[in-house]
Amino acid sequence: MSKEIGQSDESERKTLPIEKGFPIERVNEIAEKEERAKRHYRPIYTMHKWWARRHGCVFRAISLYTLLDDYEDITVHEPGKNGTLSDYRSNSGEIQELLESVELANPESLWKLYPKDVRVEDKKILDPFMGGGTSLVETSRFGAESVGYDLNPVAWFVTKKEIDAGQTDLDELEEAFRQVKEDVSEDILEYYRTPCPNGDHMADVMYNMWVKELDCVSCGSTVPLYKDYRVGKGRYENKGGYNVLCPACESVVFVEDWKEESTCSECDHQFTPSEGNIDRGYICQDCGQKYGVLDGIQEQGGFDQRLYAVEYYCPTCDSKGLSKSKVKGYKAVEEEDIRLYEEASKEWANSDELKRYIPDERIPPGIKTDSTLFEGSIGGGHNVLRHGFKQWKDMFNDRQLLALAKILKSIDDIENQNVSEYLLLALSDALRTNTMMTPYQSSANKSNHIFKSNSFDPPQQPVEGNVWGTEYGMGTFESIWEMVVNGVEYAHNPTERYIEDGDTTESSPFSQKIGQGASVHCEDMRKLDSENEFDAVITDPPYYDNVIYSELSDFFYVWLRVLLKDEYDVFEPEKTPRAESIVANPAAQKGAAEFEDEIRQAFNTASKALKQDGVLAFTYHHSDVESWGELLSALCDVGFEVTATYPISADTHKFFEGEAVSFDIIIVARPANERDPISWNSLRRNIYRTAQKTRQRLEENRDLSRGDIGVVEMGRCFHEYSKHHGKVERAGETMTAKEVVDEIYGVIQHGSDIGEIDVFLDLLETPDASYDDLNKLSRGTNATPERMEDMRLYRMDDGFTLGTWDDEKRIAYIQSRVDSDEELTDLDKAQFLRYRWEHGKSVSEYLGEWEITDDLRELCEGLADATGDDTYRNILESRLSDF
Ligand SMILES: C[S@@+](CC[C@H](N)C(=O)[O-])C[C@H]1O[C@@H](n2cnc3c(N)ncnc32)[C@H](O)[C@@H]1O
Ligand SMILES: [Zn+2]
Ligand SMILES: [Zn+2]
Numbered sequence: 001m002s003k004e005i006g007q008s009d010e011s012e013r014k015t016l017p018i019e020k021g022f023p024i025e026r027v028n029e030i031a032e033k034e035e036r037a038k039r040h041y042r043p044i045y046t047m048h049k050w051w052a053r054r055h056g057c058v059f060r061a062i063s064l065y066t067l068l069d070d071y072e073d074i075t076v077h078e079p080g081k082n083g084t085l086s087d088y089r090s091n092s093g094e095i096q097e098l099l100e101s102v103e104l105a106n107p108e109s110l111w112k113l114y115p116k117d118v119r120v121e122d123k124k125i126l127d128p129f130m131g132g133g134t135s136l137v138e139t140s141r142f143g144a145e146s147v148g149y150d151l152n153p154v155a156w157f158v159t160k161k162e163i164d165a166g167q168t169d170l171d172e173l174e175e176a177f178r179q180v181k182e183d184v185s186e187d188i189l190e191y192y193r194t195p196c197p198n199g200d201h202m203a204d205v206m207y208n209m210w211v212k213e214l215d216c217v218s219c220g221s222t223v224p225l226y227k228d229y230r231v232g233k234g235r236y237e238n239k240g241g242y243n244v245l246c247p248a249c250e251s252v253v254f255v256e257d258w259k260e261e262s263t264c265s266e267c268d269h270q271f272t273p274s275e276g277n278i279d280r281g282y283i284c285q286d287c288g289q290k291y292g293v294l295d296g297i298q299e300q301g302g303f304d305q306r307l308y309a310v311e312y313y314c315p316t317c318d319s320k321g322l323s324k325s326k327v328k329g330y331k332a333v334e335e336e337d338i339r340l341y342e343e344a345s346k347e348w349a350n351s352d353e354l355k356r357y358i359p360d361e362r363i364p365p366g367i368k369t370d371s372t373l374f375e376g377s378i379g380g381g382h383n384v385l386r387h388g389f390k391q392w393k394d395m396f397n398d399r400q401l402l403a404l405a406k407i408l409k410s411i412d413d414i415e416n417q418n419v420s421e422y423l424l425l426a427l428s429d430a431l432r433t434n435t436m437m438t439p440y441q442s443s444a445n446k447s448n449h450i451f452k453s454n455s456f457d458p459p460q461q462p463v464e465g466n467v468w469g470t471e472y473g474m475g476t477f478e479s480i481w482e483m484v485v486n487g488v489e490y491a492h493n494p495t496e497r498y499i500e501d502g503d504t505t506e507s508s509p510f511s512q513k514i515g516q517g518a519s520v521h522c523e524d525m526r527k528l529d530s531e532n533e534f535d536a537v538i539t540d541p542p543y544y545d546n547v548i549y550s551e552l553s554d555f556f557y558v559w560l561r562v563l564l565k566d567e568y569d570v571f572e573p574e575k576t577p578r579a580e581s582i583v584a585n586p587a588a589q590k591g592a593a594e595f596e597d598e599i600r601q602a603f604n605t606a607s608k609a610l611k612q613d614g615v616l617a618f619t620y621h622h623s624d625v626e627s628w629g630e631l632l633s634a635l636c637d638v639g640f641e642v643t644a645t646y647p648i649s650a651d652t653h654k655f656f657e658g659e660a661v662s663f664d665i666i667i668v669a670r671p672a673n674e675r676d677p678i679s680w681n682s683l684r685r686n687i688y689r690t691a692q693k694t695r696q697r698l699e700e701n702r703d704l705s706r707g708d709i710g711v712v713e714m715g716r717c718f719h720e721y722s723k724h725h726g727k728v729e730r731a732g733e734t735m736t737a738k739e740v741v742d743e744i745y746g747v748i749q750h751g752s753d754i755g756e757i758d759v760f761l762d763l764l765e766t767p768d769a770s771y772d773d774l775n776k777l778s779r780g781t782n783a784t785p786e787r788m789e790d791m792r793l794y795r796m797d798d799g800f801t802l803g804t805w806d807d808e809k810r811i812a813y814i815q816s817r818v819d820s821d822e823e824l825t826d827l828d829k830a831q832f833l834r835y836r837w838e839h840g841k842s843v844s845e846y847l848g849e850w851e852i853t854d855d856l857r858e859l860c861e862g863l864a865d866a867t868g869d870d871t872y873r874n875i876l877e878s879r880l881s882d883f
């Protein structure tokens, strides 16, 4: 789009379905289900972690309502029928009908195409912030040419593997996996065995549970850092109770209530399992000395770790048909367990060749790694660097490093680069669970993953899973590989799940594979210098300091880099780009102001890249009025007008409490037309009118919460504003977008009514106003022509005449109310004063008597704006000089 605003002509531009309406209820219904079962809905996005991934259904719906504008360019294929055309034919007029029927009150017509394999011709779409690839992949499924950017190499690689998936041979993948499995799985699994408690054979380890240890600063005893002594919740017949560790004899015993004092069934020791020795510091069990954990770690140059329990699964007992609670359970650590770890550790020490496969980068100081080094905070204590970790590899124990290096080396031996990259993808994602940075969730009988809370949070009791994997256990290499394969399969045969008559239904596979027509670039999007090229920009931009992608993604980056640095230049640097990453991050000396500046540059790039009749549709995180104001002004400044906003997460009820709440919205913007000047007073009435109309239509026709409705109202009001951005005058000054947003917020939060006075002001601004105009303007408001006539705001005896201050009948009406001491409206007062002023009569006695409210002042401003008669501005001020 050209920077010159005002070249396009609205009449030539089609209003898009998404500008008319959006099926929020439908999308939320699916999103909720997709959230709970991501790996079934769209397995393409569960191949590898990316932060803050959006739901695919949201972007599918946005694409459907944004990309489908011209029915002649749309073809609809029936899923599962080898790509045959569906009954919706572009020439039958039916598609046109679906498009044209979308409206605010009922946007559902187009939804019929949600489960269909829909293609649009000749569309070029940009996603400048593709992240994990959700919007890029979803737009590409419409057969569009989709171009994605992300400056983060991890995001780029993850998305690249998503769009390559449709063109990747599954047999080749399976074959490569078999090869790696043959190569290394036995060697790794050998280190994850434990004596089976049920017989004289070995079982598989699911999880080894470790506890950190520090020395007591007073008596020198070793103190294990147990928060409590829970090992894992009871399962099967033991439901309700807990397996706990006896601190005296280190057996794992079962107790009914872990918060009560219990007796160890092995050694009779009495203890309360909930009482560990961590309480804002660690407490020596021998002398009672308490000391800070971080201080201890720093003074003692790190910490030791000790194995305290094992969760096992025994295939032998399973095949013999033993009860479930025997086949899988918790057990105490035996000598053999310790010996196996030591053996792995020794092998690792002697494996110089394997060490090439382990990253040796240091953990860079950052807000997520040591927040104490920087001024400014993003909340939460982030200080992994002060927990004794220096290099990324310190987040793993020797046995994990050995296993991971073996797998990586074997992946490196695969000749087909594309195929080896999928195995690398699986390995990288498996790092999340195969690190000493995750605790075991004893209450859920499973391990966590490192990014549970979007940070590096070293646990006191880390859990070591079985890296290769056995029958059970979360996040093993083998189970993650299965997810990758599912993703690739889905890319070949993508389906849609949707809800029909209350039931979830899955469509047959679409013939359009994932990734066709898509391309990805690893670059700062602001370097994009295309002009007038894209029909749509559909994206999910970064939001303030919501996620510091660059710092978190280094965890994966350094491992991917091992195999990719010789392949791709973007993996050359030691860490992911910081400075160009658009995010507020104190460690990069970037605060809110810098972020706002950068996001403006981003919108500017998008604006240039868009065609004149293009559209920008993006999701955003809403938190407060101020960020709305900032966003609206940024968009308007670079030449957009906002045309609609919609809520996408269901929880918007707090919208009205004015707290700093957050929810997600969709914003639709288009290149702005020429902007006309307007007075705030008349814009305000437009906004009132728009908000009221929008609310009424939604309340009457849709099943939306008040908060959801508020968001839609907001968008419509923003549209009214956008047409006049930079040209709104209030009391002689130009209003900023932020000021207008404040006002709009107020209107939406407190509701707005359009009454007789508003309609009268509208009429004053209408050239040659007629009775028809009156009818039109009062429709859907609280004003009625009858009441306005009673108030002499107009009369028909001599053609249509407005009751202005110089209309005798109107003044006579006001005078009679003054005389009989009846209540006056602000308009009565203003006109009465104006009349007296004109005729040289004193106004001070009235000014002294009436309360001069803000409303009255504002009305006088409004009258001055509407009529160009500045006297209205002066009459209230005359009070003093009059005395
Ligand atoms: C909110 S995320 C996108 C998430 C994505 N919608 C998904 O579902 O996975 C925003 C992305 O913008 C990227 N980013 C930040 N600054 C950038 C820049 N200057 N150029 C390109 N991408 C950038 C970040 O790396 C991050 O991946
Ligand atoms: Zn002590
Ligand atoms: Zn005991």
Ligand SMILES: [Zn+2]
Residues within 6 Å of the ligand: 196, 197, 198, 199, 201, 202, 203, 314, 315, 316, 317, 318
């Ligand atoms: Zn067994």
